[in-house]
Amino acid sequence: MTDRLLEVRDLQTHFHTRAGVLKAVNGVSFTLERGEILGLVGESGSGKSVTGFSLIGLVDPPGRIAAGSSIRFDGQELVGLPQAQMRALRGKRIAMIFQDPAATLNPVLTIGQQMTMAVQAHGGGGEAAARALAARSLTRVGIPDAVARLDAYPHEFSGGMRQRVAIAIALLHEPELIIADEPTTALDVSIQAQILAEMKALAKDSGTALIWISHDLATVSSLADRVMVMYAGRIVERGAVADVLRAPIHPYTRGLLDSLPALATPGEKLAQIPGSTPSLLALPPGCPFAPRCPRASEACRTDPPLVGDAQHGALCHHPLEVVA
Amino acid sequence: MAAFWREYRESWIAVVALAVVLLVVAAALLAPWITPQDPYDLANLNLRDARRAPGFVGSGGYVHWLGTDAQGRDLFSAILYGLRISLQMGIAAGAVAMTLGATLGILAANAGGRIEQAIMRVVDLQLSFPAILLALVLVAVLGQGKVPLIIALVTAQYAYFARTAYGAATAERQKDYVEAARATPLPGHRVVVRHLLPNCLPPLIVVGTVQVANAISLEATLSFLGLGLPPTEPSLGMLIANGFQYMMSGRTWISVYPGIALIVLIVAINVVGDQLRDQFNPRLRR
Amino acid sequence: MTPILVAENVTRRFAPRLTLGDRIAAALGAKADRRAVQAVTDVSLAVRRGETLGLVGESGCGKSTLGRMLAGILPPTEGRVLLDGGAPMQGGHKTTTRIQTVFQDPFASLNPRMRIGETIAEGPVTHGLIPRRQAARFAGEWLSKVGLDPAYAARFPHQFSGGQRQRVAIARALAMRPEVLVCDEPVASLDVSIQAQILNLFLDLRRELGLTSLFISHDLAVVRHVSDRVAIMYLGRIVEMGEAAKVYAMPRHPYTQGLLDSVPKLALGGNASVTFRPIRGELPSPLSPPSGCAFHPRCPQATELCRRERPALVPRSDGTLVACHHA
Numbered sequence: 001m002t003d004r005l006l007e008v009r010d011l012q013t014h015f016h017t018r019a020g021v022l023k024a025v026n027g028v029s030f031t032l033e034r035g036e037i038l039g040l041v042g043e044s045g046s047g048k049s050v051t052g053f054s055l056i057g058l059v060d061p062p063g064r065i066a067a068g069s070s071i072r073f074d075g076q077e078l079v080g081l082p083q084a085q086m087r088a089l090r091g092k093r094i095a096m097i098f099q100d101p102a103a104t105l106n107p108v109l110t111i112g113q114q115m116t117m118a119v120q121a122h123g124g125g126g127e128a129a130a131r132a133l134a135a136r137s138l139t140r141v142g143i144p145d146a147v148a149r150l151d152a153y154p155h156e157f158s159g160g161m162r163q164r165v166a167i168a169i170a171l172l173h174e175p176e177l178i179i180a181d182e183p184t185t186a187l188d189v190s191i192q193a194q195i196l197a198e199m200k201a202l203a204k205d206s207g208t209a210l211i212w213i214s215h216d217l218a219t220v221s222s223l224a225d226r227v228m229v230m231y232a233g234r235i236v237e238r239g240a241v242a243d244v245l246r247a248p249i250h251p252y253t254r255g256l257l258d259s260l261p262a263l264a265t266p267g268e269k270l271a272q273i274p275g276s277t278p279s280l281l282a283l284p285p286g287c288p289f290a291p292r293c294p295r296a297s298e299a300c301r302t303d304p305p306l307v308g309d310a311q312h313g314a315l316c317h318h319p320l321e322v323v324a
Numbered sequence: 325m326a327a328f329w330r331e332y333r334e335s336w337i338a339v340v341a342l343a344v345v346l347l348v349v350a351a352a353l354l355a356p357w358i359t360p361q362d363p364y365d366l367a368n369l370n371l372r373d374a375r376r377a378p379g380f381v382g383s384g385g386y387v388h389w390l391g392t393d394a395q396g397r398d399l400f401s402a403i404l405y406g407l408r409i410s411l412q413m414g415i416a417a418g419a420v421a422m423t424l425g426a427t428l429g430i431l432a433a434n435a436g437g438r439i440e441q442a443i444m445r446v447v448d449l450q451l452s453f454p455a456i457l458l459a460l461v462l463v464a465v466l467g468q469g470k471v472p473l474i475i476a477l478v479t480a481q482y483a484y485f486a487r488t489a490y491g492a493a494t495a496e497r498q499k500d501y502v503e504a505a506r507a508t509p510l511p512g513h514r515v516v517v518r519h520l521l522p523n524c525l526p527p528l529i530v531v532g533t534v535q536v537a538n539a540i541s542l543e544a545t546l547s548f549l550g551l552g553l554p555p556t557e558p559s560l561g562m563l564i565a566n567g568f569q570y571m572m573s574g575r576t577w578i579s580v581y582p583g584i585a586l587i588v589l590i591v592a593i594n595v596v597g598d599q600l601r602d603q604f605n606p607r608l609r610r
Numbered sequence: 611m612t613p614i615l616v617a618e619n620v621t622r623r624f625a626p627r628l629t630l631g632d633r634i635a636a637a638l639g640a641k642a643d644r645r646a647v648q649a650v651t652d653v654s655l656a657v658r659r660g661e662t663l664g665l666v667g668e669s670g671c672g673k674s675t676l677g678r679m680l681a682g683i684l685p686p687t688e689g690r691v692l693l694d695g696g697a698p699m700q701g702g703h704k705t706t707t708r709i710q711t712v713f714q715d716p717f718a719s720l721n722p723r724m725r726i727g728e729t730i731a732e733g734p735v736t737h738g739l740i741p742r743r744q745a746a747r748f749a750g751e752w753l754s755k756v757g758l759d760p761a762y763a764a765r766f767p768h769q770f771s772g773g774q775r776q777r778v779a780i781a782r783a784l785a786m787r788p789e790v791l792v793c794d795e796p797v798a799s800l801d802v803s804i805q806a807q808i809l810n811l812f813l814d815l816r817r818e819l820g821l822t823s824l825f826i827s828h829d830l831a832v833v834r835h836v837s838d839r840v841a842i843m844y845l846g847r848i849v850e851m852g853e854a855a856k857v858y859a860m861p862r863h864p865y866t867q868g869l870l871d872s873v874p875k876l877a878l879g880g881n882a883s884v885t886f887r888p889i890r891g892e893l894p895s896p897l898s899p900p901s902g903c904a905f906h907p908r909c910p911q912a913t914e915l916c917r918r919e920r921p922a923l924v925p926r927s928d929g930t931l932v933a934c935h936h937a
Contacts (some may be wrong), residue, residue, distance in 0.1 A: 018331075043801035074648070127644035158892055159669075188668035189828065193872035200886070215802065221877035222884040242880035259806035261835035262876065266854065269813060270835075272806040274769055500719035504779075507683045507711055508733040508786060509704045518732075522723040 005209050006032035006073055008054070012066035013047075013054045020281045024050040024063070026233030034176065037200075038050055039224030043219055043258075043278045047085060047233040048213045050220075052179045055211070056096050058085040074176070092122040099182040101162035104169065105154040106131035112150030116214040118169050137168040142198055160191035167199070174206060176189070181213045196223060217256060221245055229253050232278055232288035239312030247321055249307060249314035251293050287317065331603055338583075341595035348589050352531040359401035361385045364557060369396040375575050391577040396564055397558070399577065403585045406560040409553065410589065413470070414540035417477035424478065424531050425485025430524060432486070433493035434516055443491060450483040459542055463551045473552060477539045488531045492524035526604040533597035537590045544586055560586045614822050615680055615709070615790055620689035621673050622650040647896045649675040651846040652689070655821055657790070664837030664854060665826045668869075670896050671843040679827045681711045682794040691792070707737055710783035714795035716775035720767040726778045727753075727763025733786045735871035738754055755809060773804035777811065786813060791816075791823040796831060809836060830873050834858050842866050843896060845904040847924055853929030856859040862930060862937040864909045865889070903935070911936045 013025035025047045029144035032038055042048040051293060053059050055071060060104065073094065078086070086106040090096075098104055106114055115134035116127060133151060138146035141164040154162055154285065163183055168180050180199070183301045184192040200223055203210045214220050220227055228238040237250040248254045250282040257263060258271035278284060295318040304315045327560035333339055351358065361384065371394040374380040380388050382398070387464055390399035433444040450458075459476040496502060497520065505515045546552040547561025555562065560582045567578025625646040628636070630632065651673040657663045657680075660760055665673045678684035682698030682705075691698060698706045704844030718730055727749035734740045740748050756777040776796060783791060789821055793812070797805040816823060827833050833840055834854055841851040842863065850863040861867045868889035877884045877930040891908035894900055899905050906916040915935050923933040 043803060044875065075937075106775075160892065165715055188893060189830070189869060190668060190872050190893070191887040193874070193886055194890075196874065197886035197888055200881075217802075218874040218876045222874045222881055222886070240880065241877055242883075245876055245878050256802060259802050259878070260831070261806075261809065261829075262831035262873075264835060266835050266837075267813070269810045270806040272810055273803040273805075276804060302883060355829075500713040500715055503683065504711070504713060504719050505721070506680065507704055508707065508736070509866070512737055514736065518724070519721050523721070562812045576822065 003033070004031050004072075005034045005036075006030075006071070007074075008055070009070040011054055011069045013050050013052065013059055013069075014064055014066050016062040017062065017281075021282065022280045023233050025054060026165065026208070026229075026283070028170045028235055030176070030228060030235065030238065031099065032209055032211065033265045035203075035209055035211045036226065037203055037212065038267040039220030039227040040213045040230060041127045041215065041220050042228055042230035043215055043277060045232070048179050048230050049282075051230070052096070052211065052213050055177075056094055056179055057081070057095070064145060088122070090170065091118060091175075092173045092249070093175050094177045094179065095173070095175040097166050097170050097178065097180040097183045099185055101154070101159070102165040105162060109154055110151050111157075113171065115150070115169055118172055122173055126255040131243075133172060136169075137172050138165070140171065140202065141165075141168045141270075142194075143168070158191075160187055160195065163187060163195060163310060164198075167202075171202065171206070171208075175208060177209045177211070178203070179211045180289065182215070184219065185216070188195055189250060192219070199223065206300060215244070217260070222282050229256070232283060233280065234288065236289065236316070237314040238309070243312040249321060250289075250316050251287050251295050251318070251320060252271075253314075254320055255292075287315070293318075328603065330575045332599060335599055337602065338595055338599035341592040341599075344592040345596060347408055348592070349411060351404055352411050355401075355404040355408050359398070359404050361398040361401040363397040363405050368555070369397050369513055375570065375578070377575070378577055389582045391575075393563065394570070399581055401561075402558055402563055403582055406558060406563055406582060407589065409557065410540045410543060410586070413473060413477065413543045413559075414536045417481065417539040417543075418532055418536040419472050421478045421481040421535065422475065422485050423526060424594065425482035425487075426489040426521075426524070426528055428482070429486040429489025429491075430493045430516060430520060433490050433497060434489065434512075434520065443486070446454040447483045447486045447490070451487065454547060455480040455538070455542060458548075459546055460551065461541060463546060468551065468554055473543060473546065476546070477542055480542060481535050481539060483529055486536060488527050489509040489524055492527050493520055496523045523598060530597055530601040530604060531602060535550060535592060537593040537597070540586070540593075541590055612659055614659045614694050614929070615657040615824070616692045617653055617655050617676070617680060617686075618692070620650060620653045620676070620679055620686040621648065621686065622672075622679060623648050624689045631833075645897050646683065647680070647897060648899070649845055650679070650686075652925060653848055654689075657824060658667075659789075659822055660820060661838040662816065662823045662825055662836055663825060664833035664838060664840040665843065666828065666830060666833045666895060667843035668828060668844060671891055672829075672846040673826050673843050673895075674844070677711075677792055677794050678826060681709055682706060682822055682899065683711065689713045697852050706787050707786050709790040710786050710788040711792045711794060712776070712779050712796045714798055716779060716799065717767075718777050720775055720782075724765055725766060726770070727765050728760060729767075730763075730777065732784050733782065733866075737786070738873065739787065748785070752785050753778075755784075755815070756781045771798055773807060776800065778810075780811065780815070784819065789822060791821050792856050793823060795828070796825075798827065798829070806834070812836065830858075830870065842869070845896060845899055846903065847933065848886050848928065848931070849905065849933045851923070852928070856928060856930055859909055861904075862926065862932045863934050864911050864937070865905050868908075880897045903933075 009029050011025050011028040015024055017021040023205055028051055040048045040051065054065055059065060065079050069079050084197050111135060112131060116130040119130035119133050129274055134145040134150060138149060143149055143161065143164055157165065157214055170265055184195050196219065212220055213292055224241055224274060226239065227241050227244050228235045237244060237253045244253060248257060255273040259273060261270060264270050286301040287304045290296040299317045304317045306312055307319045368384045373392050374394055376388060376392045378389060378391040380391065382388050393399055393402060428443055432440045458480045461474060462479055466475060502515060502519055505519045511600050543552060543559065544561035547559040548565045550558035552561060553559050563582040564579050570578050614630045623646045631721055653676055654769060667673045678778055679686050685699055692704060694708055699707060702899045728747060729750050731745040731749045735742050735745050743779050753760045753762060758774060758777055797808050800808060825833060825836050837854045839852060840854040840857050844865050850857060850866045861870055872889060889908050902918050902920050903916045906912040921933045921935045923931045925931050
């Protein structure tokens with residue numbers, strides 16, 4: 001039993017489309033300790049969601065995890081694992097929460113039915129025991145009157161409540177890892193704040209490791225211990241939240257922070273990153289951010305080196321500040 | 325356009341079906357030149373050639389590849405001319421039904437309120453009638469001939485187009501670009517013609533393709549029952565009907581070959597229609 | 611600064627459309643759900659010439675509906691909207707061109723079967739603002755103005771990214787030379803880096819064209835960045851309205867305070883430094899609003915008075931309007 005919960009090495013997830021090979025995840029490596037909260041930040045097309053799906057084995061054809069990728073969960077290699085064994089893991093030891101609860105909740109079944117099915121899928125005993133477990137889980141996520149609510153249908157819940165139910169389902173078997181893909185993006189600000197508060201408390205209480213995927217740096221920073229910034233399928237910067245936000249090394253991270261109205265003076269022009277994300281079908285050679293980077297040079301046509309250290313590092317030829 | 329064709333090519337069945345349809349259309353267009361006999365010209369027919377098996381060399385001196393029917397018509401020629409009629413009827417009826425139905429459907433969706441309810445109730449009522457029943461009644465009232473037949477086919481079919489256009493127009497109307505057009509403001513007719521209509525076309529094209537097949541089938545049914553075109557212009561349905569009495573005596577070719585021709589055409593059109601429907605479906609294009 | 615766009619006691623109700631089937635069922639004794647949703651209730655505000663008024667709130671607050679009424683796209687059920695003293699709508703249709711809208715979803719707000727050059731020039735040509743033969747050049751000029759290559763005029767919307775489409779939408783709206791621009795969540799579906807580009811474009815064009823605008827968004831930081839004044843909405847009513855700097859620095863209404871507290875802030879001190887202070891409870895359904903002050907079930911300062919009596923929107927010493935008994 002290794003201490004590291006998750007070790008990802010050179011994860012490559014490619015989509016073989018009619019137009020070519022789309023490298024959604026292009027060489028991602030990271031580790032995750034037990035009970036740690038890791039944030040994965042990126043804009044659309046960065047590959048953050050696909051990374052999450054790759055970890056839990058939900059990449060469908062024409063997507064494929066390329067050979068040479070390695071995902072070790074508690075010492076066990078997940079890449080190439082037979083479907084049956086992956087299914088045994090999914091929901092029991094690794095769970096996922098999606099952006100839209102409609103993806104998790106079946107509209108024609110009651111919450112109780114769905115949760116008991118989830119319990120019994122991993123050998124949870126009889127109907128009554130499963131229902132009791134479901135009710136406990138619902139109470140844990142702050143849904144009042146849990147036993148009665150088990151007989152309600154998803155449409156009888158508000159958006160925030162539905163997401164809580166999705167979280168409750170994820171927690172049913174006390175998984176060691178929860179992957180949350182933008183779970184609060186579609187919710188109102190006030191409800192989002194509630195869920196963030198609850199998720200943080202729950203994760204700490206149960207010792208569950210959490211990978212929180214989001215496009216919002218602020219949300220991630222309030223929740224996560226460490227954060228990874230993704231761009232065009234690669235992790236361009238990683239480190240402790242405070243370090244990355246206060247002293248970003250990578251120009252993209254700096255650009256993201258400068259784009260935020262929250263940090264700018266009202267009425268003043270925001271420091272924008274020019275251009276847009278490159279097509280993943282035709283990535284430029286070397287650093288994918290070079291075409292948009294104010295510090296780019298000829299050197300950036302080769303793959304950028306890792307600068308910094310294990311605590312706070314980035315892939316860049318011209319980093320902003322090299323951490324000693 | 326090129327991308328559309330590239331995607332279409334991926335289904336070999338659809339490509340084959342399209343080839344069949346094009347082949348039939350070509351054959352039908354060229355019929356007067358490639359057939360050995362004009363089956364409408366009664367002077368050509370020789371009763372001594374009647375009911376002969378395929379491969380028979382007739383009094384005209386040529387081989388009857390598909391045999392002859394009860395009047396001595398070369399079946400190959402009769403089938404090609406019959407296909408000609410089928411396509412004429414099917415496409416004409418389809419085109420008129422599409423124009424009429426789409427206009428009504430888009431009008432209903434755009435007008436709203438009582439007009440919308442009135443038009444769509446009539447359309448719904450019509451859809452609940454079996455098409456064949458409606459066509460039969462109309463042909464009985466209007467008599468035989470090409471024009472009455474087209475009227476009957478159009479009446480039986482416009483409702484499908486109306487419903488499709490209505491559904492598409494209702495969905496499109498709620499989209500922001502229509503609201504943006506109205507908010508400019510742009511005059512109502514311009515919004516309908518330049519914004520709504522072009523975006524309702526894809527489902528209409530799909531329905532149109534299948535409805536042409538349906539019209540062909542309907543016309544054949546009417547002809548089979550003797551209510552279609554006059555006997556001097558035999559369509560495929562009539563050929564099948566004429567040959568029916570000879571099925572038991574072993575002269576099956578008189579009914580079967582026209583039947584096969586009809587089935588092949590209808591199936592081919594349907595397969596093309598299915599492929600179009602799948603391609604027009606908004607989904608992740610991989 | 612004189613007001614150019616005014617809403618006077620505007621209310622908007624949405625009643626369910628009963629079909630013939632429903633009516634028959636009702637006649638036979640089945641209960642028809644005739645509950646109307648009151649999306650906006652008794653809102654009065656004035657947008658001054660040259661200013662940007664931000665309209666902010668969560669789902670169900672009515673900001674989009676209010677925006678549509680102010681834009682002349684949707685008629686109010688009660689009250690009226692005045693654009694420079696005149697009505698923007700006549701006979702249920704918008705007749706004025708002096709106010710234009712930029713919509714939220716850049717993927718749905720452009721006609722997928724119309725080239726973007728035509729989309730931009732269509733309005734001006736139809737209204738005689740430019741002669742038809744100059745349409746192509748006109749469209750090209752506007753594309754440049756919003757930061758796109760004029761050669762793109764012949765392309766279709768699906769060939770562009772979300773940010774580029776939103777630029778086209780802005781060009782389309784401004785090509786009509788409006789005096790007022792209503793932006794309904796214009797950056798909500800865009801990535802952060804693209805959002806910054808579009809906000810900058812908006813700031814530039816606003817200054818260059820002397821636009822008055824109404825900026826609707828759920829994103830508090832974005833609204834603060836572009837607005838002179840801001841109005842916070844909750845369940846169809848304005849609960850606080852005033853100069854943006856003042857409202858954000860010193861929010862008076864408990865909902866505004868809670869909202870500003872709820873927005874995740876960049877944890878420059880790491881996640882441990884963050885304490886969450888969310889507003890408790892759920893957003894009420896517009897179908898059954900709470901009695902008295904709509905916010906009272908969730909308000910930490912609520913009293914019996916709040917449950918009984920709805921507070922009026924009254925100005926405070928610094929000019930900010932607040933609807934609260936205890937603020």
